[in-house]
Amino acid sequence: MAEVIRIEALTKNYHTDAGEVCVLKGVDITIQSGEFVAIMGPSGSGKSTFMNILGCLDKATSGNYFLNETDTTTLNKDALASLRNHVIGFVFQGFNLLARKNLIDNVALPLVYAGIGAKERKVRALEVLKSVGLEAYATYLPNQISGGQQQRVAIARALINRPKLILADEPTGNLDTKTSQEIMDLFCELNDKEKITIVLVTHEPDIAEYSKRLINFVDGRIQHDGLTAHFQASHV
Amino acid sequence: MIFMMLQEAWSAMSANRLRTFLTMLGMVIGVGAVILMSSIGAGTQAKVKESIASMGSNLFIVLAGSMTSGGVRIGSGGVQTLKMNDASAIEELSSIKAAAPVVPGTAQLVYQSANWNTQVSGTTPAFFEVRDWPSEEGSVFSDSDVRSATRVAVLGKTVATNLFGDESPVGKTIRIKNSPYIVLGVLASKGQSLDGRDQDDTVMVPITTAQTKLFGSQFKGVVRFIMVEAVSESVMDKAEEEMQVLLRDNHKLRPNAEDDFTIRNLTALANTAAETTKAMSLMLAAIASISLLVGGIGIMNIMLVSVTERTREIGIRIAIGAKQRNILLQFLLEALMISIIGCLIGVCVGIGGAYGVSAFFPISVVITQSSIVISFLVATCVGVFFGFYPARKAANLEPIEALRYQ
Numbered sequence A: 001m002a003e004v005i006r007i008e009a010l011t012k013n014y015h016t017d018a019g020e021v022c023v024l025k026g027v028d029i030t031i032q033s034g035e036f037v038a039i040m041g042p043s044g045s046g047k048s049t050f051m052n053i054l055g056c057l058d059k060a061t062s063g064n065y066f067l068n069e070t071d072t073t074t075l076n077k078d079a080l081a082s083l084r085n086h087v088i089g090f091v092f093q094g095f096n097l098l099a100r101k102n103l104i105d106n107v108a109l110p111l112v113y114a115g116i117g118a119k120e121r122k123v124r125a126l127e128v129l130k131s132v133g134l135e136a137y138a139t140y141l142p143n144q145i146s147g148g149q150q151q152r153v154a155i156a157r158a159l160i161n162r163p164k165l166i167l168a169d170e171p172t173g174n175l176d177t178k179t180s181q182e183i184m185d186l187f188c189e190l191n192d193k194e195k196i197t198i199v200l201v202t203h204e205p206d207i208a209e210y211s212k213r214l215i216n217f218v219d220g221r222i223q224h225d226g227l228t229a230h231f232q233a234s235h236v
Numbered sequence B: 001m002i003f004m005m006l007q008e009a010w011s012a013m014s015a016n017r018l019r020t021f022l023t024m025l026g027m028v029i030g031v032g033a034v035i036l037m038s039s040i041g042a043g044t045q046a047k048v049k050e051s052i053a054s055m056g057s058n059l060f061i062v063l064a065g066s067m068t069s070g071g072v073r074i075g076s077g078g079v080q081t082l083k084m085n086d087a088s089a090i091e092e093l094s095s096i097k098a099a100a101p102v103v104p105g106t107a108q109l110v111y112q113s114a115n116w117n118t119q120v121s122g123t124t125p126a127f128f129e130v131r132d133w134p135s136e137e138g139s140v141f142s143d144s145d146v147r148s149a150t151r152v153a154v155l156g157k158t159v160a161t162n163l164f165g166d167e168s169p170v171g172k173t174i175r176i177k178n179s180p181y182i183v184l185g186v187l188a189s190k191g192q193s194l195d196g197r198d199q200d201d202t203v204m205v206p207i208t209t210a211q212t213k214l215f216g217s218q219f220k221g222v223v224r225f226i227m228v229e230a231v232s233e234s235v236m237d238k239a240e241e242e243m244q245v246l247l248r249d250n251h252k253l254r255p256n257a258e259d260d261f262t263i264r265n266l267t268a269l270a271n272t273a274a275e276t277t278k279a280m281s282l283m284l285a286a287i288a289s290i291s292l293l294v295g296g297i298g299i300m301n302i303m304l305v306s307v308t309e310r311t312r313e314i315g316i317r318i319a320i321g322a323k324q325r326n327i328l329l330q331f332l333l334e335a336l337m338i339s340i341i342g343c344l345i346g347v348c349v350g351i352g353g354a355y356g357v358s359a360f361f362p363i364s365v366v367i368t369q370s371s372i373v374i375s376f377l378v379a380t381c382v383g384v385f386f387g388f389y390p391a392r393k394a395a396n397l398e399p400i401e402a403l404r405y406q
């Protein structure tokens, strides 16, 4: 199995009025292709900060981050944009769809920046919408569908450029239990069938159970990294 | 891709119609003002040019009476310092091509049931040469008409039209101050003079006829002014000097006495007038350009607001792979679209305004292609220039900062 993510001695500091705040205090992780990893930890432990760095949305203060064996710390803005476009699909807690665009345009947007023509964009966007079961809503605006449906659209958008890696920061945080399960089933299917690597933050043990490997953050450090089943057993 | 981005810009513009409209209004007014002002400027310049061309070239006017130090001529009506022999003496000068003495007056003209009140001037045939004013029909009077003070007249175009309509006036007899005059010819049309008078509303008679028969015998041998044409432009200064020396000599003025006549270089005056109009139209255009600038600043203002308002949207776009140039282009295109559409509307408004002005006011306008092209270019530059800063601001946003923005 090839390695997708390798993180070495990663730290992240924020400058605040109160002074320097150290949010990540030296994180080492390696994630292999095809893994399904859940990240847990108390609120404020640095999970989102970590995910944003993984997603190339933010930069580490120090340490190394190799994505597909490329050192991301040396890349410029455009190269990072290209990684976000081609390699990573990011799913946010708050969906982050463009309110003025219909579902098909929202889903197709990454393809615009990949330089793909209008016709192919449409075909592919419809295809992905279909795979998340929303082809009937293609011309709806985001505010005309439910939260669960919006998250499916966001996943469809993350999938459209056939990424190797999907990063999801509390994707079910705004959804009820039943919808959450549907979304998780979708992630499982992508992991099983498409062999897409998935890293997913959650604070619900039920959701974490879908994963095989679990990383627990406490106060900016990894407190546990191992099989999900082991962690769950030790925390009952 | 570009089509997609245009669509994008269009939808962003239509998302906030009122704001887009108000932003565009700045551009519309700016471009409209530039076009209107420059067409008024060009119109005025064209009119001045035409008047100057109609005046004749290398022209002086020698007026009776002196100039006070303040530049105001005194008692021009009463002074009788210029005589017929002054004109003939001036004509003898080597630097002078021709000199025509003139006695102006007004009189009532009658032909059958039509009558017309106009300026009637007595002069010599040299006048038509100096003013470069040929007859269009018939002929002008001759030196022998002047010598024998015959009752003949040459009509300006306006007078001919008003007295005769479509009829040919040549050979007909009209009455001027109740005396019969035979019409010898009709002068070609000259149009308006620099000061806006209709030059064709005039009648010319032999100067001797005017002096003795038309305006009464007290004017015998006296002329009001002399129109003088120099041989060429290069001798204008020399001609002025020679005329001054000659007239002072003729009038037996002592060395310390003031001139009892005034020489004006009409060609120089006309050139000054042309310069002034040019300066004026440049100033009009400059003032109008300021509103274009203000329109540009309006665009920048709105684009900055738009970037701030859409920070989150920009964050999302960057997060899913938009490069800096994609975002830059998106916002630049939006600014450009606003300014170009504003400019197009402005061009229509400006042209409409120009026609409106020329319809309701006695102002002539000329819509120049260059003013349209230039304001279009300027509007585009304004769009790019004032759109660039906000667009760059958007493109430089850090993805995580933009996504966090509430």
Ligand SMILES: Nc1ncnc2c1ncn2[C@@H]1O[C@H](COP(=O)(O)OP(=O)(O)O)[C@@H](O)[C@H]1O
Residues within 6 Å of the ligand: A014, A015, A016, A021, A023, A041, A042, A043, A044, A045, A046, A047, A048, A049, A050
């Ligand atoms: N932009 C920021 N500036 C300053 N502090 C921040 C910023 N973002 C996050 N933090 C701090 O970093 C810590 C970790 O935040 P986060 O990664 O969002 O935690 P989690 O997602 O695990 O709840 C928190 O204490 C938070 O206050």
Ligand SMILES: [Mg+2]
Residues within 6 Å of the ligand: A047, A048, A049
């Ligand atoms: Mg979080």
